[in-house]
Amino acid sequence: MNRIAIGAAAVILGAANVSHAADDIDRPGKGDWCYLAVHAPTLVEQKSFVEEVAQAAKISAEKYGVPGAMIASMAVVESGYGLTRIAIKSNNIFAFKWPGAEIGKGYEKFVLWCQPDWDDGNEYPAFKTRADAVNFVAWRLANSRHYKPARDAYQAALKSGIDKRTAAMAWLKSIASTYNYDGTRYVSQISAIVKRPIVNSSISMWEMTE
Secondary structure, eight states, rough: OOTTHHHHHHHHOOOOSSSSTOOOOOOOOOOOOGGGSSSOOOOHHHHHHHHHHHHHHHHHHHHSSOHHHHHHHHHHHTTTTTTBBBHHHHHOOOOOOOOOOTTTTTTTEEEEETTOOOOOOEEEEEEEEEEEHHHHHHHHHHHHHTTHHHHHHHHHHHHHOOHHHHHHHHHHHHHHHHHHHHHHHHHHHHHHHHSSSSTTOOHHHHHHHH
């Protein structure tokens, strides 16, 4: 939900800007490298992660009325296929920041020790499982005052006969600038993953969540 998406997406989309070939998960210090995947995901890691989050997103989409393909793709982009430090340490595969005591009740806090000082707020909810993270974020995207209008518009579009994929893309565009500091780039990143979440595979995230 912050700058993590930018660093992770560089790895996902084929760029070689991982901080090291195989970085130390517990690397001391602070810096933008904190947001990067600790290594480039293998095809096996990609497939395993995508299958896991796609299944969880499909369940959460049915439960909360948000587009599952987008939720799953957001998890891929935000976590570098589950290989960012925050994803490994806390199962927070969306880099979703601590939402406050009331909403965060029942969750432990995880402190991202290496987060650079220019990024405010280094506390995040820790989740027991990745599926738990998917469920939490889908719930927030359906019910938060910042995102509920987009969820309601998505549901209205479906009821009016607009196809699910078109409605889902409109939903993504409507939340992007609130969810991420660079909304235009975020839409491009998510759109790329929706079309092809696994390198060298023709299956789309649409197919995996429908």
